[in-house]
Amino acid sequence: MRVVTTIRDVLLCRKRQRDSPLPTSILKRSITVQLDLSSFNAVVVMVLRSLGRSAIAPWVILPAAIPVGYLIYLYWQGHQNTTAVRGHRRKSSPPASGSPPQPHDPISLPAEVKSDSQWVVVYERVVSKPVPIASLSYAINGSPSSRKWRPTQPSPLLREYVRATHKAFSWTPQAMLIRTMVGGKSIRTTFDGTWINSLTFAPGDLVNGIYRVAEHWKDKSSLSERSELMMEVPPSYKGPSVRGLLVAAIEPAPFTDSKRHGESVVFVNETWMWRRTDEKPTLLETSFGRWFHTQLASWLILRGLSAVTGGGCKQ
Numbered sequence: 001m002r003v004v005t006t007i008r009d010v011l012l013c014r015k016r017q018r019d020s021p022l023p024t025s026i027l028k029r030s031i032t033v034q035l036d037l038s039s040f041n042a043v044v045v046m047v048l049r050s051l052g053r054s055a056i057a058p059w060v061i062l063p064a065a066i067p068v069g070y071l072i073y074l075y076w077q078g079h080q081n082t083t084a085v086r087g088h089r090r091k092s093s094p095p096a097s098g099s100p101p102q103p104h105d106p107i108s109l110p111a112e113v114k115s116d117s118q119w120v121v122v123y124e125r126v127v128s129k130p131v132p133i134a135s136l137s138y139a140i141n142g143s144p145s146s147r148k149w150r151p152t153q154p155s156p157l158l159r160e161y162v163r164a165t166h167k168a169f170s171w172t173p174q175a176m177l178i179r180t181m182v183g184g185k186s187i188r189t190t191f192d193g194t195w196i197n198s199l200t201f202a203p204g205d206l207v208n209g210i211y212r213v214a215e216h217w218k219d220k221s222s223l224s225e226r227s228e229l230m231m232e233v234p235p236s237y238k239g240p241s242v243r244g245l246l247v248a249a250i251e252p253a254p255f256t257d258s259k260r261h262g263e264s265v266v267f268v269n270e271t272w273m274w275r276r277t278d279e280k281p282t283l284l285e286t287s288f289g290r291w292f293h294t295q296l297a298s299w300l301i302l303r304g305l306s307a308v309t310g311g312g313c314k315q
Helices: 007-019 022-027 038-051 053-060 068-081 111-115 156-169 173-181 185-191 193-198 255-261 287-308
Strands: 002-004 032-034 082-088 119-128 211-218 225-231 244-252 264-276
Touching: 068 082, 068 287, 082 287, 111 119, 119 287, 156 193, 156 225, 156 244, 156 287, 173 185, 185 193, 264 287
Parallel strands: none
Antiparallel strands: 002 032, 082 119, 119 264, 211 225, 225 244, 244 264
């Protein structure tokens, strides 16, 4: 891996990012990153598989095990362009004074997990900086006239955003590790770029081996839209137990941000995981795993945004 940049480029880029909306920091940044991760990914997968099932369990959903220099770059980009909150789901008690509000329960969160005290539910919510609607490549409300658009599937904007994030994820070492744990050519095909490009991300679609689209929701009276993907392991899966879901969402930016930058939205990545009270802590409950996961979620948001900003509005 090589990072091609200069001190002047970094300082100028950082100055622009400090007060500018996100698309400027993505489309006009002066840092060029050149990566050659294919050989590295193969080595990581080989090493992790040699450790045995118990040792690789945390890596199934850990962010990519990548070189330190690139990890620093990811941290810097995520710190500049996203914010994150995390915690344990509260069933009824109000949040502590000064703590951020809990995200709304995903529609796909199993009823028994929500109601049974024997389950521990944790979440992480990563949010982008405000993105002016004028900078988006796709209409914010989709296009009912589009031949491929249906109310039961994401709008073109959310679809292309989700597609870009999953294509990026498919190249990470943990995705390659998952691929070795699922049997059958038909399931392994779901990691391929051609497969991901063919998806509309309607309920039922499967991507990257274990992520099944479960719900799509659109608020016709606002800019809010979300898709939920359950972690669903196939019978042929030979890895550790995985329980969780992902949420990809577009939401109106806070009023103060929209007033400053014009009408804006934010892009959201939520991860929910759950376990029984007598089981080991999930990835999001460990300090190391939590930090790593936030870097991945932030990076995926930026990759998704790079696919839907600039280039003129499309239908």
